[in-house]
Amino acid sequence: MLDDVKHIVLVLSGKGGVGKSTVSTQLALTLKENGYKVGLLDIDLCGPSVPYILNLEEQNVHQGPDGWIPVYMDNDQKLGVMSIGFLLNSRNDAVVWRGPKKTSMIKQFLEDVCWQDVDYLIIDTPPGTSDEHITVMENLRKFPQCGAILVTTPQQVAIEDVRKEITFCRKTGIKIFGIVENMSGYECPNCSECTNIFSSGGGQSLAEISKIPFFGSVPIDPRVGKLAGQGLAAIKELPDSITSKVFSNLVRRLEESSSNARGPWRLLWLRPPALARLSSSPAAAKSEAYGASRALTIAAADDSEAGGAPRLCRLSWACLSPSLNAVGSENSDNPPGLAACLQPAYCYRHCRETRSPRRLRCPPDARASLIYLYDHVKSEESGKVTKSSPGKHHFVI
Amino acid sequence: MSHIPENAPAHCPGTQSEDAGKTSACAGCPNQNICASGAVSGPDPAIEIIRERLSKVKYKLLVLSGKGGVGKSTVTSLLGHALAASSSDVGILDADICGPSQPRVLGVSGEQVHNSGSGWSPVYVSDNLSLMSIGFLLGSPDDAVIWRGPKKNGMIKQFLSEVDWGELDYLIIDTPPGTSDEHLSTAQYLSKAGLNGAIVVTTPQEVALLDVRKELQFCSKVGIKVLGVIENMSLFICPSCKVRSEIFPATTGGAEQMCSDANVTLLGRLPLDPLVARCCDEGRNPLTELPNSPASDALKKIVDS
Numbered sequence: 001m002l003d004d005v006k007h008i009v010l011v012l013s014g015k016g017g018v019g020k021s022t023v024s025t026q027l028a029l030t031l032k033e034n035g036y037k038v039g040l041l042d043i044d045l046c047g048p049s050v051p052y053i054l055n056l057e058e059q060n061v062h063q064g065p066d067g068w069i070p071v072y073m074d075n076d077q078k079l080g081v082m083s084i085g086f087l088l089n090s091r092n093d094a095v096v097w098r099g100p101k102k103t104s105m106i107k108q109f110l111e112d113v114c115w116q117d118v119d120y121l122i123i124d125t126p127p128g129t130s131d132e133h134i135t136v137m138e139n140l141r142k143f144p145q146c147g148a149i150l151v152t153t154p155q156q157v158a159i160e161d162v163r164k165e166i167t168f169c170r171k172t173g174i175k176i177f178g179i180v181e182n183m184s185g186y187e188c189p190n191c192s193e194c195t196n197i198f199s200s201g202g203g204q205s206l207a208e209i210s211k212i213p214f215f216g217s218v219p220i221d222p223r224v225g226k227l228a229g230q231g232l233a234a235i236k237e238l239p240d241s242i243t244s245k246v247f248s249n250l251v252r253r254l255e256e257s258s259s260n261a262r263g264p265w266r267l268l269w270l271r272p273p274a275l276a277r278l279s280s281s282p283a284a285a286k287s288e289a290y291g292a293s294r295a296l297t298i299a300a301a302d303d304s305e306a307g308g309a310p311r312l313c314r315l316s317w318a319c320l321s322p323s324l325n326a327v328g329s330e331n332s333d334n335p336p337g338l339a340a341c342l343q344p345a346y347c348y349r350h351c352r353e354t355r356s357p358r359r360l361r362c363p364p365d366a367r368a369s370l371i372y373l374y375d376h377v378k379s380e381e382s383g384k385v386t387k388s389s390p391g392k393h394h395f396v397i
Numbered sequence: 398m399s400h401i402p403e404n405a406p407a408h409c410p411g412t413q414s415e416d417a418g419k420t421s422a423c424a425g426c427p428n429q430n431i432c433a434s435g436a437v438s439g440p441d442p443a444i445e446i447i448r449e450r451l452s453k454v455k456y457k458l459l460v461l462s463g464k465g466g467v468g469k470s471t472v473t474s475l476l477g478h479a480l481a482a483s484s485s486d487v488g489i490l491d492a493d494i495c496g497p498s499q500p501r502v503l504g505v506s507g508e509q510v511h512n513s514g515s516g517w518s519p520v521y522v523s524d525n526l527s528l529m530s531i532g533f534l535l536g537s538p539d540d541a542v543i544w545r546g547p548k549k550n551g552m553i554k555q556f557l558s559e560v561d562w563g564e565l566d567y568l569i570i571d572t573p574p575g576t577s578d579e580h581l582s583t584a585q586y587l588s589k590a591g592l593n594g595a596i597v598v599t600t601p602q603e604v605a606l607l608d609v610r611k612e613l614q615f616c617s618k619v620g621i622k623v624l625g626v627i628e629n630m631s632l633f634i635c636p637s638c639k640v641r642s643e644i645f646p647a648t649t650g651g652a653e654q655m656c657s658d659a660n661v662t663l664l665g666r667l668p669l670d671p672l673v674a675r676c677c678d679e680g681r682n683p684l685t686e687l688p689n690s691p692a693s694d695a696l697k698k699i700v701d702s
Contacts, residue, residue, distance in 0.1 A: 016465005
């Protein structure tokens with residue numbers, strides 16, 4: 001179900017009550033205001049806050065043909081929300097569950113909810129580094145478009161727990177987009193003196209020590225607190241507040257980091273006409289290869305018109321960087337160059353030499369994709385899968 | 398509760414089940430005879446051990462809250478300090494496995510736990526205030542405890558059964574947010590030891606109250622008596638102009654309304670005081686450092702009641 005989701009953003013914090021749910025909901029609303037299609041998944045099973053914050057209590061989840069249909073904020077279906085809060089009879093019901101039950105619930109949330117083609121899926125988590133987190137991490141490990149935002153408050157007590165969360169992310173290999181510091185200061189409405197209730201600068205220094213981008217400090221603003229329960233975006237209601245500036249900055253940084261990110265490897269199945277274009281003009285190829293997709297690209301040439309070589313031997317590959325300049329090859333560290341790589345003769349020779357793409361020396365992701373491609377070709381040979389049914393990460397141009 | 402061991406064969410009915418050792422899935426399991434004999438279907442032997450271990454503790458209190466970051470650890474430490482100041486022997490057990498804050502709040506981070514013949518010795522903050530936390534067992538503050546439920550339960554069991562508290566007047570147990578493994582285990586293990594009750598901490602906003610109501614329901618489900626509710630971060634008193642303002646507005650009547658709805662006592666309200674927060678970060682005792690602060694006053698009232 002998550003294959004169609006372009007970006008997955010986990011909102012994490014070791015500490016409770018630092019504003020994970022507020023950050024998640026405001027982030028989702030800000031993304032929505034920027035025209036994205038957004039999904040928001042609340043996996044805090046023991047204390048779901050998202051339905052209340054977005055004013056969606058009393059709503060129900062429906063079962064559709066493709067899975068559970070999330071609760072939508074409005075009729076445009078730009079923001080879909082899923083939370084255990086929608087499944088409880090009364091808002092006071094406690095979910096007294098041990099780990100295994102929580103694990104299977106989260107698995108269902110991840111696998112059975114029909115998010116459709118959302119641009120961003122925000123996942124709000126409970127505090128800690130336990131069952132819920134392990135489960136989410138295990139299920140999302142196969143999605144390279146996934147990363148985390150850490151929320152903290154400035155005090156030492158909170159920073160200490162967030163440091164544990166950083167260790168968790170590093171151990172489990174989740175990319176950290178950055179740190180947001182919440183509840184930085186409070187401006188007294190009477191004398192306008194800004195007090196750092198929970199000290200200050202903690203998030204910034206944590207970011208520096210652990211070499212993680214710092215996304216900004218959100219001050220304590222009772223006006224923003226009042227938006228909770230109404231489901232309104234700070235960026236729309238309070239466009240001048242610092243909060244909304246931090247969030248629009250956050251969205252921009254997210255866009256940047258996801259466009260720089262090495263996204264999923266794409267397999268480009270190149271037919272001879274496209275192949276000719278690619279080898280003659282890298283610039284044209286760049287636009288052709290899905291706007292020089294942020295992903296590294298594996299190009300596979302099907303030169304069936306080049307002669308009667310066996311099908312497997314017609315498989316060639318090249319790893320194209322986003323700029324299509326560097327081309328990796330399994331044979332040497334000095335790539336033979338794009339054009340050469342895509343020459344039918346080269347393809348033929350190379351494949352005959354190596355016989356099987358399984359032996360290719362390339363990054364693990366690429367290897368997985370190549371094996372996928374290899375399997376695809378094999379199944380094609382055995383006639384089980386037809387060429388006209390490209391896989392999810394497999395495009396024919 | 399069925400108690401299925403982690404390495405059990407598929408379809409294991411669980412050691413506590415009536416069918417233990419008798420179903421088709423049990424055939425070939427090395428533990429089939431033990432299960433079938435009924436020896437394991439009794440209550441967990443640890444419960445009895447814990448009862449004995451804690452028999453010298455007069456009052457056992459849980460500090461709970463459905464919501465995180467409302468100040469459970471702060472309230473726990475303040476209570477500990479306040480009770481210790483009235484010359485009672487106090488022990489604090491930090492059951493928050495994934496985010497232990499007590500060592501820092503009490504100013505003993507970096508200390509070590511020692512093992513002796515009578516069990517683990519807790520770390521003494523002062524002569525009559527001792528603390529046990531997983532924070533003492535970690536190599537560095539960056540270390541994360543990435544454990545699933547059963548492992549956390551085992552740790553809590555060890556904390557309850559193997560720590561040598563000595564004679565205590567009060568044992569205060571600080572918990573993580575939520576209503577899950579840690580809470581169920583603590584309640585279960587203490588079922589025979591005589592848990593006196595729970596203190597529930599909340600903040601005034603509806604988002605927090607929502608979760609705290611769940612916690613109250615949890616308490617009534619598992620049969621823990623709620624001694625009362627403490628509302629934390631009630632008001633903010635500006636240090637420069639002393640004017641009170643509400644940072645977290647109680648749009649739905651705050652803890653007072655919740656308490657009258659749920660029929661529990663509101664023990665008191667603690668104002669938000671940046672100086673208290675700083676003391677906690679540095680591990681000093683806010684009650685002696687700031688004897689006249691409104692927070693201290695409010696707390697003393699709570700302790701006296």
